[in-house]
Amino acid sequence: MTTREELASTYDDLPYGGIAFRETHPGRLAAIARLLGLSPPRVETCRVLELGCAEGGNLLAMADSLPGARFVGIDLSGRQIATGRARARAEGIGNVDLLHMDLMEADDSIGAFDYILAHGVYSWVPPEVADRILHLFSHHLTPHGIAYVSFNVYPGWHQRRMVRDMLKWHGRQTHSPEVQVARARATLELMIRMARDETDTYKRILLEEQKWTEDLTDGHFFHEVLEPDNHPCWFHEFLGRIARHGLQYVGEAGLLSMPLGRFRPELDEMLDQFSSDPLEKEQYVDFLRARRFRKSLLCREGLAVSREPDPESLDDLLLLARGRLTEAPDVTPGVETTLRSPDGRSLTTSDGLLKTAVAILFQEWPRCASFDALYEAAREATGAAGVPVGFAEKARLRDGILRALSAEILEAVTWQAPFVKVPGERPAAPASVRIQARVGLPVTNLWHIPVDVEDIGRIVLAQLDGTRDRARLLEDLVAEVVKKEFLEGPSGTPVKDPQVVRRILGPNLDAILGRLADNAFLVA
Ligand SMILES: C[S@@+](CC[C@H](N)C(=O)[O-])C[C@H]1O[C@@H](n2cnc3c(N)ncnc32)[C@H](O)[C@@H]1O
Known part of the structure; x- marks a missing residue:
């Protein structure tokens, strides 16, 4: 076990970095909490605290996706906090405060928060600090607030x-x-x-x-x-610890890993042989899957958490595909089709209306849709095929969408990311995107999803502060490409003549900007 000074010095010597984590976005946490019967705080104006925020990369990206919310990050490593603060200051990000502080010393002065995040911290600190994390959840969460904690588990x-x-x-x-x-x-x-x-x-x-x-x-x-400290635990031990802090388990940030009976009948049948208690079933899933990591949502005890997603809750949510599919799936009713998301998740169904709805979201990504708008669009698309409309049909689509959410080919969110699909006269990307593009980190879009961006796209993104028109963008792009020798000629040697680089890149600039807009990187 280490002293906290030693621990801080390991992060000062070899920083962890500034990555953003998709699942930790309050707009996703709120959606899962709603699906499971809770009424979490509105995210557009929420207050978020991140414990062990490292360089603040997660918070800086969130701050751009939720400009009306406030974010506070705490970390013991002075070097990482200094890096994050310098980035925020340089780009004028005003709704994030990064505090160089030991979690053990955080007191009432930090205030109350609607969402508290601790990603990659709980298992990697001495037990008294892990306990302090739970204490901070229970003392600083607003009454309907949601905490997120990831941790290593046995077996x-x-x-x-x-x-x-x-x-x-x-x-x-x-x-x-x-x-x-x-x-x-x-x-x-x-x-x-x-x-x-x-x-x-x-x-x-x-x-x-x-x-x-x-x-x-x-x-x-x-x-x-x-890392000297690494303390995995069993899920049942974790449940005991949170109960001592007046907290209860809500569910996982990834619905796919949850034993959601009706939506995962085969798994439920297996688990019924071990227990009928939903939380014990969670433990048995860890046994069956040899699970090693959890990303769990917690709330105050006393709130009524449902163990099955509620179909009616879809009315409060926005639906988003897990990426864009270029090839449309077979949507013929009655024909069994496996719908696959670009990241490899799948759902098999013969329900024509569900297939059409999912296909619409895949084609429309990064646009999201409310359930009602999606239902109307899917009905219109299948209308020609004579699909009957009515109450039962809508209920069937609700169930189908819940299955698609629990298979994680779709996701639910509670906020509309502020991206634009058409680059403006002077195209602009948020400050956090420009920072990540410049320092070589994975670039997080306005849906808080890290996206692979090739070198030239990064150079363009780094310049999109909204002051440059296309002519100026091209000149700056050419200068950077020549300096960094990014363009190879036919003989494999770098092209160093600015005129040649301009001739090659000029006709492509609009296509590059279009791709960035298609990936939800641009703002108005
Ligand atoms: C493994 S890193 C995770 C960083 C970030 N959340 C992520 O997942 O990328 C753990 C972080 O917790 C911080 N930390 C450890 N003990 C702490 C303490 N007592 N008070 C504040 N921060 C602490 C470390 O400095 C480090 O930045």
């Missing part, structure tokens, strides 16, 4: 822990986080090479851990795997 973490313990032991003689990470990566590689053949279970475990870690930056590797 899945037993496997990961075995590998972590060996890698940590191997690096025990060095204090430098960078050296520990380098040694850990090399050790894992060596162990894999020396393990027996591919069929050996142990080798498969090592390979799985290597697959997970190879995409991690050194900062993430150190803090996820080698």
Whole structure:
């Protein structure tokens, strides 16, 4: 176990970074809370607190997507807070305060919050700090507020822990986080090479851990795997801890991982053999899936949480596809079709109206729709095929949409992201987008979704402060591309002549801006 000074210094030495996390957006947390029967605070004007906010990347991106809300972040690492503050100041982001503070010292002066987030912190701090996180939830949440906490769980973490313990032991003689990470990566590689053949279970475990870690930056590797504090727990233990703080479990940020009986009948049948209690079922799902990570929503005890999504709650929500599909699915009624989201989730159905509604959302992404508007659009699209209309039909679509939400091919939100689909005369991207594009972080759009953006798109995004017209944008783009040698000629060497670069990029500028607008990066 570490002192808090030691812990701060590991994050000062090797910062965790400034990534945004889609699931933590209050507009998504509120939607899940509504689906499960709660009345969470309105997000457009809410107050959000993030505990262990690192460089504030998550909050800065949220601040642009909810300009009328206020955000406070707390972190022990002075270096990370200084980085975040400098970025916010440079870009004039006024609705975020980043505080260099120990969670143990946060008191009433920080105020009350509608949403409190703790992503990647609870399991990676000493037990008294983890307990403090729950204390802060219970003392600083407004009465209908929602807390989000992610944490490592057993049984899945037993496997990961075995590998972590060996890698940590191997690096025990060095204090430098960078050296520990380098040694850990090399050790894992060596162990894999020396393990027996591919069929050996142990080798498969090592390979799985290597697959997970190879995409991690050194900062993430150190803090996820080698951080001195890492305390996974069983879900049932976690339930006991939150109850002691007057809190209750609402559900998961990802509906797909929840045992939602009616919407997941096969799983429910299996779980019924173990227990009829919904929370015990959650524990058994962890057993069945060897779960290692949870992203849980909590609220005050006493509020009535429903264990099944309520179809009527769809009326208060906006529906959004999980990305754009270029190929329309087969929407013929009665023909079984598997609808697949671009990120690989699926739902199989033969319901023509549901398929049409989902197809509309996939085509329209990043636009969202209310349930009623979607119902009307789907009815119009299928009307020619003679689909009857009526109360039962609408109820059937509600159920179908809930299934699509619990399969996570669609998502529900409670706010309208303020993006524009058509770039203006002087196109503009929010400050957080420009910062991320400039510093090389994954770029988070106005739906709070990180999107892969190629190099030229990043250069353009970084310039979109709303002051440049297209001629000026092109000149600045050409200068950057020449400086960074981003364009390759036919012989594979960089094109350095500005005139040639201008000739190539000029005709493409509108298409580049169009792609950025299509990905919900631009504002009015
Ligand atoms: C693994 S990082 C997660 C950062 C960020 N939430 C994310 O997921 O990207 C944990 C963060 O918690 C902060 N932290 C740890 N102990 C803390 C404490 N006692 N008070 C405030 N922040 C703390 C660390 O400085 C670090 O930035």
